[in-house]
Amino acid sequence: MKRRDLIKAGLAAGSLAALSAQAQSAQANQPGILVRTRNLIFFAYDGMGWEDYAIAQFYSRRVLGRPLALERFLATGVSGLQNTNSLTSFVTESSAAANAWSTGVKTVNGGLAIHIDGRKLSPIFALAKQQGKAVGVVTTATVTHATPAAFLVSNPDRNAEEEIAQQYLEFGAEVYLGGGQRFFDPAVRRDKKDLYAEFAAKGYGVVRTLAELQASNASKLLGVFSSSHVPYEADRRFQGVNVPSLAEMTRAALPRLAAHTKGFVLQVEAARIDHANHLNDPAGSLWEILAADEALEVVMNFVDQNPDTLLVIGSDHVCGAPALYGAGSSYRESSAGVLQLEAQKGTFEFMLGRLGNNPSPEQVTELFRSVKGVALKPEQAQAVVDAITKRVYLPDGVRYGVQPANTLSWVMRQTNASKPDLPNIGWNSGQHTASPTLFGVYGRGVGAVRIGLIDNTYNFTLMTRALGIRFQNPVMSEQEALEVLKSRAEVPILHPEDVLA
Ligand SMILES: [Zn+2]
Incomplete structure (x- = not known):
């Protein structure tokens, strides 16, 4: 359907808005989380679908000799599926998906905690900070990338990462760990500002290597470990690339945040499952999920030992739609094919x-x-x-x-x-795809939560209830958003060259 026709179709049955409304009305019938929680951890699998999970599950059991922590999560937590569409596109990108999680409302692809008409939205970690919670983000992408950034700040352009780095300084979270040195470095920034010095002046330990991270005893951290995204786990593990793993960054973040008397909120993002799937890189994607699993294990152990902590996990969308397809006569050679990933x-x-x-x-x-x-x-x-x-x-x-x-x-x-x-x-393609994804909760009191099929906006409802926050961001209709896009002659999809942005 052409965009003009989409606008004409408006809110007719079958529109994205109708789809969201269906899932949202199902949510209204669900009991919320019954136990208020002190700490909240959101664990994001960027770009992971169920086939990615299946490949990692099999590989972990057969080659590494252990089940995934994610399997333990699925077996003992409460989980289901979420719709991932954005306000005007059935295929989302990471910022619109993160906005749905962090603000509870659907937005157009491309901005951070903001509507396409410029109305800013309040993201969940900003609300939690007003409550006195400590805040942290840990990611294998640039630390200023869409999924963490949309939990903290508003910006009409997710790619304005130099500006987002400046916004992080003003936001004042306790822990920022990931990649993206070029957005902080005065030698690279267009405005020549030395954000390293400005963070240090505000009491942050500024670290750029694994050794510096491990040696630091600073209570607040800015850690950026590569110019752009943190190199892939497969390259870290087998090619001698010396950067911290997602688990090592998570282990550095948790005690610093847990030291705060009013509790904390933390996002841990396994960001590069998405990137590896864009590239159609089988071992790339596999090892990102296995690295994510080590970080998930760290987080689940923390929740087990600190039961006043709620853990929420979700995948924002599928990417590339890889599939392990049956091979050989009666598919009997299927497992043998997976094991070749060992090489x-x-x-x-x-x-x-x-x-x-x-x-x-x-x-x-x-x-x-x-x-x-x-x-x-x-x-x-x-x-x-x-x-x-x-x-x-x-x-x-x-x-x-x-x-x-x-x-x-x-x-x-x-x-x-x-x-x-x-x-x-x-792989189906090098692009994001449309299917529903994993969403789950783990911790004390989650037995009262029923997920089934939800909309991705439900995460905001869940988190605000768990933290005792009453807040509603302004809702924009699909029709309104399409009219704005039409007036700007913008097309609400990403171009192929933007997919890794
Ligand atoms: Zn994503």
Whole structure:
């Protein structure tokens, strides 16, 4: 349907608003959380779907010899599904999804805690701060990235990360840990401001390496461990990239926040499941989920020992829609395909960094062998060279718009139908997709919560009730938002080149 027709359709049955209303009316019948909680932790799986979960679940049990902490969560907590659509798009991006969680209302894709007409919204962690709670965010993305930022501050542009870093200084959370040095560094910032010095002047320990993080005894922390996003877990683990893991950052955050007498709110985000799925990188995504699981274990142990803490987990949307498809006669070879992920010891991001702008087919072949355990044919190595040097992409540059990475994934897909010669995992695209996602709660008193199918805005209802906050952000209708977009001639979708923004 064209956008003009969408506007005409307005609030007709089948519109996104009608879908949200359905889930919201179901929520109205649900008992809220019955026990007020002192501490609240939100654990975000960015871009994780159920197939991602299934692959990690199997790999963890079969190769690592242990079930996922997430399995324990699902078995003992209360969980269900959430609708993820944004106000005007059936496929959300991370800021609109985070806004729904953090403000309780739907917004247009692209801004942080703000409506498309400029009305600012109050995000949940800002409300909690007014109550006297300590605040922390821990992420493997840039610390100023959409999912943490939308819990703290308003900004019409999620990509204005230099400005968001400045807003963080003024917000004054106790813990900021993630990537994004370039948004704080006077040598890189456009305004040449030294945000490191300004944070230090406000009493923060400013750390940029794992060793500095572990040596710091500062009660407030700004930790930024890479220029952009924190390098992937697969590269940290197997390629010697020296950055803290998500679990290590989480372990640094918890005692600092727990020291506050009025309790705390914390977001921990496993941000790069999304990125690896955009790239269609099987081991990249797998190891991000396994790293997330180690952090989840840390958080669940904290909740077990501090029962006045509520843990909420959710995935904001699915990305790429990977699937582990059945392989071999009667699918009997399906497991064998997954186990081939054991040979993969790094990510496409790492490989593309090594290959640079003008690689030879020999370099490509050697890197696929050493990092992915894959023997490329000469024409496949040439296809990778062509993607990097000539922008000739496989299978295409539309659905698979995160290039040249999607081409790297395509050349190492399974080609033997009867017995997987490579992992039997396929992706729908390089983009976010529309399906409902995981939402769950864990901790004392959650037995009174029923989730079933909710709207992602329900998280705000749940958190405000748990913290004893009474607040309602202004609601905007889909019709109003479409009219604003029409007047600005903006199209409410992301362009392929923006997907990793
Ligand atoms: Zn996301």
